[in-house]
Amino acid sequence: MIISIHLKMCGPPKRAASDRNGVEFMQSAERYCEIANAENSNCALTLNLNEMYRTCSFEQVVKVPEEMGKGYWKCIRTYSSIDLVICDVRFTKNMTLSSREGGNNINLGFCLGDSIRWSVEGRKGEFGLDPWEVSAFGSIQASNRCQYDVDSHFQGLSLKLNHMESIGPLHHLPLHKISSALSGNSRLFYNSQMTSGMKRIVHDIIHCYYHGDIKHIYLEGKILELIALYLYEVILEKNTSSPPLGLSRTEVASLHLAKDILDGDLMSPPGLEALAKRVCLNEFKLKKGFKLLFGMPVHAYVIDRRLEAAFHMLEEGRMKITEAAYAAGFGKTGHFSEQFKRKYGVNPSEYFRQFRR
Known part of the structure; x- marks a missing residue:
């Protein structure tokens, strides 16, 4: 599963449009994404995907034609500056798709399923992500060609942030640290392992069951949480040039x-x-x-890590709540449920009932 976060630093918006719900969206002269099928210039899938990226409505779905495979791409435009794209596809024959995007981007890619490989125009070698890896990469003004092998399961989510100066909370995140990490990487990509916290947030984004305005608010919060966690756990913690104040x-x-x-x-x-x-x-x-x-304090950290461990045991569906609680180190199921609700907002039984539904 590939999850890409594109942080697009573009110029001022070119024009505004509204969907039928009255939500206003902006389009930029530099805001575009062109996708092509290497073997078929009239491919229905790529034509529909390009139309999806150009359209300003809140939520759209493009299904894979039956003769090509099964699955879908879904684009959710939460606000003028944020595009969220979710994909879940299997092809019945090998496919090669190319893409070219505008804007000055910083990207994050998370791999949760089958490995994926791609090439970059003008660059030697092959790039890719393996399961449970996260990769940061900068804007590449060139065509990328990605190979989708037959019967492989490609699931993904891309998050594109445009006009970043209009997103107030992002001003407080040290995004320049990602650029610093990339500047010392000759392969253009800064790869590391996903953490349990990142997996949990990604899961929450994909399995969001809210609707309307609540969905807007929920996804925006999760987006910022994921970016902040990546910066803290991968970039800042491992690339800090000096220790925090008061510590040697x-x-x-x-x-x-x-x-x-x-x-x-x-x-x-x-x-x-x-x-x-x-x-x-x-x-x-x-x-x-x-x-x-x-x-957080030591004891709070232990509780948080136990919750993460129990969460993933329950997510796999092989344990009951009581079993997962004890396996993660909680002495009492009631204490586990109390801490779970404090962290995730609902009881574990309610959360995973919604998840399996």
């Missing part, structure tokens, strides 16, 4: 070791005193430094 580099290394120890034994993690001794810090420095570096 040695202390930062010890705190990362403490986090690794907790991650490795969520069922029975060491207490604060034992953990402090193992990482050569006093308890005060461990508690204060851990919250400063990772955004």
